[in-house]
Amino acid sequence: DAGITQSPRHKVTETGTPVTLRCHQTENHRYMYWYRQDPGHGLRLIHYSYGVKDTDKGEVSDGYSVSRSKTEDFLLTLESATSSQTSVYFCAVGQGAQGYTFGSGTRLTVV
Amino acid sequence: GQQVMQIPQYQHVQEGEDFTTYCNSSTTLSNIQWYKQRPGGHPVFLIQLVKSGEVKKQKRLTFQFGEAKKNSSLHITATQTTDVGTYFCAGLGSGGGADGLTFGKGTHLIIQP
Numbered sequence: 661d662a663g664i665t666q667s668p669r670h671k672v673t674e675t676g677t678p679v680t681l682r683c684h685q686t687e688n689h690r691y692m693y694w695y696r697q698d699p700g701h702g703l704r705l706i707h708y709s710y711g712v713k714d715t716d717k718g719e720v721s722d723g724y725s726v727s728r729s730k731t732e733d734f735l736l737t738l739e740s741a742t743s744s745q746t747s748v749y750f751c752a753v754g755q756g757a758q759g760y761t762f763g764s765g766t767r768l769t770v771v
Numbered sequence: 772g773q774q775v776m777q778i779p780q781y782q783h784v785q786e787g788e789d790f791t792t793y794c795n796s797s798t799t800l801s802n803i804q805w806y807k808q809r810p811g812g813h814p815v816f817l818i819q820l821v822k823s824g825e826v827k828k829q830k831r832l833t834f835q836f837g838e839a840k841k842n843s844s845l846h847i848t849a850t851q852t853t854d855v856g857t858y859f860c861a862g863l864g865s866g867g868g869a870d871g872l873t874f875g876k877g878t879h880l881i882i883q884p
Contacts, residue, residue: 691871693871695874700780700876701876702777702859702874702875702876702877703814703859703861703874703877704874705871705873708871750813750814752814755871758819759804759816759819760804760806760814760816760861760871760872761816762813762814762815763813764812764813765813
């Protein structure tokens with residue numbers, strides 16, 4: 661969909677290690693978003709970007725950082741992974757009024 | 772902050788029965804969108820409603836936006852097994868902010884053949 665690729669698709673990591681998830685888009689969208697999805701919580705916004713080097717915090721940003729050095733790439737970093745960050749992470753692109761296109765997701769397990 | 776509540780959380784229906792999910796916002800919305808997520812998949816955009824009282828149809832799916840632009844519903848007529856999944860509403864605040872959509876927690880539709 662809309663040329664969005666998330667990597668890796670699955671990852672298991674140990675508590676305390678840094679982890680970086682990548683979202684790559686080929687559609688030149690200005691707006692990009694990182695969500696996490698957990699049972700009973702739906703989709704919660706972690707961070708978003710409205711342009712190169714322009715990012716801001718979402719609802720559940722603690723423990724996460726992001727970077728966007730190029731239009732096409734939006735990176736999500738867990739500085740020191742904790743078990744509470746075990747989740748499915750979705751990247752989305754688009755501007756609200758036109759609907760979002762989501763990537764296929766990254767399933768992260770922190771052990 | 773803006774909150775979007777969605778009910779029910781789970782809905783079991785027999786194939787062929789109708790299904791409705793409801794969405795309520797704590798604030799007035801500029802628009803509301805609906806997404807479907809199949810089991811193991813990612814959310815897929817279905818539709819956007821913008822106008823007060825708007826009703827849109829997609830085959831067996833009917834979407835409504837309330838007069839006050841604070842609530843919405845999705846109704847599926849005569850469900851089929853292909854309708855299985857989680858349906859999310861998502862609202863864009865009246866400020867139309869760059870922080871984008873606020874999603875409801877979703878309604879899981881389970882269909883028994």
